[in-house]
Amino acid sequence: MNKSELVDAIASNSGLSKADSKRALDGMTGAVEGALKKGDKVSLVGFGSFSISNRAARTGRNPQTGKEIQIAAKNVVKFKAGADLSKKVN
Secondary structure (H helix, E strand, O other): OOHHHHHHHHHHHHOOOHHHHHHHHHHHHHHHHHHHHOOOOEEEOOOEEEEEEEEOOEEEEOOOOOOEEEEOOEEEEEEEEOHHHHHHHO
16 A cells, blocks of 8 residues: 555545545654654554664675675664554454
8 A cells, every 4th residue: 555545545434535634644654753753752552653773883795796885873763563453464
């Protein structure tokens, strides 16, 4: 499912217009991005949690040449599904 399909699903399930559904989705993703940038954790009870994890710098290898390369440290987003979501999927 891509973003436009998700907007369509939100509109049909909520009774909102597609434009309102798109604004709601954009607002939600913007709020999650802002919280994660500040280092906060975002928890949606029953759905899951978004958090930031720091990945340390490391030495990697170019698969084509076999030459060692340095991979810089970076922050990565992690998602852990909640119990209700896990039960519904299985």
